[in-house]
Amino acid sequence: MTEYENDAALEDIDDDTSVEADPGEQTTKATVRGARGTRRPVQITRAGATRSIEKYVELTGATDQHIHLLTASLDLPSDTDLVAIAATIVAGKKQPAVTTLLSLADKAEDPYQAMLHAMDLGRDEVKQTWQLLATAQLAGVSGALPSKDSAAAVAVAKAAGKLTAADRSLLGEVAELARR
Numbered sequence: 001m002t003e004y005e006n007d008a009a010l011e012d013i014d015d016d017t018s019v020e021a022d023p024g025e026q027t028t029k030a031t032v033r034g035a036r037g038t039r040r041p042v043q044i045t046r047a048g049a050t051r052s053i054e055k056y057v058e059l060t061g062a063t064d065q066h067i068h069l070l071t072a073s074l075d076l077p078s079d080t081d082l083v084a085i086a087a088t089i090v091a092g093k094k095q096p097a098v099t100t101l102l103s104l105a106d107k108a109e110d111p112y113q114a115m116l117h118a119m120d121l122g123r124d125e126v127k128q129t130w131q132l133l134a135t136a137q138l139a140g141v142s143g144a145l146p147s148k149d150s151a152a153a154v155a156v157a158k159a160a161g162k163l164t165a166a167d168r169s170l171l172g173e174v175a176e177l178a179r180r
Helices: 046-060 064-073 082-091 097-107 111-120 123-136 149-161 165-178
Strands: 027-033 039-045
Touching: 039 046, 046 082, 064 082, 064 097, 064 123, 064 165, 097 111, 097 123, 097 149, 097 165, 111 149, 123 149, 123 165
Parallel strands: none
Antiparallel strands: 027 039
16 A cells, blocks of 8 residues: 555544654654645554554444444534544544533533533534534434523533433443544
């Protein structure tokens, strides 16, 4: 395989992704196409490749429901293949929505704390968490997120408080898949 045959798989990785290589570890040079079409070298280590393959193998054993929720949690299109999902998880550039939702659910015993935590989240995190709730059809969430940031945060916090033990268990399994 030449170094350019991997371009299609590597284009999904964020432009600022870098992998540190151990001094004694074998590396392979590959390139990633930047926003302007320029190529820049990326070091792919054996350890990085191994983590990606292990994550892919783990994902092949997951149910369709888990994969569907995982793609929603990572803000990926629902038809994303397992290779791209594994690469996204291993690159780990942002926190999956399932982690945010479980954190809110843990704080839901005190609704005030849950709302404060939700208000500390950015608009994108709140939106992604709402989309996960709507995709999973959890806590009666459907429709659009309120347009005001504070109302959106309160809506997400309230929904997190309505999660059942079965919902939390399902989300915990998805969160486990989302771990690097």
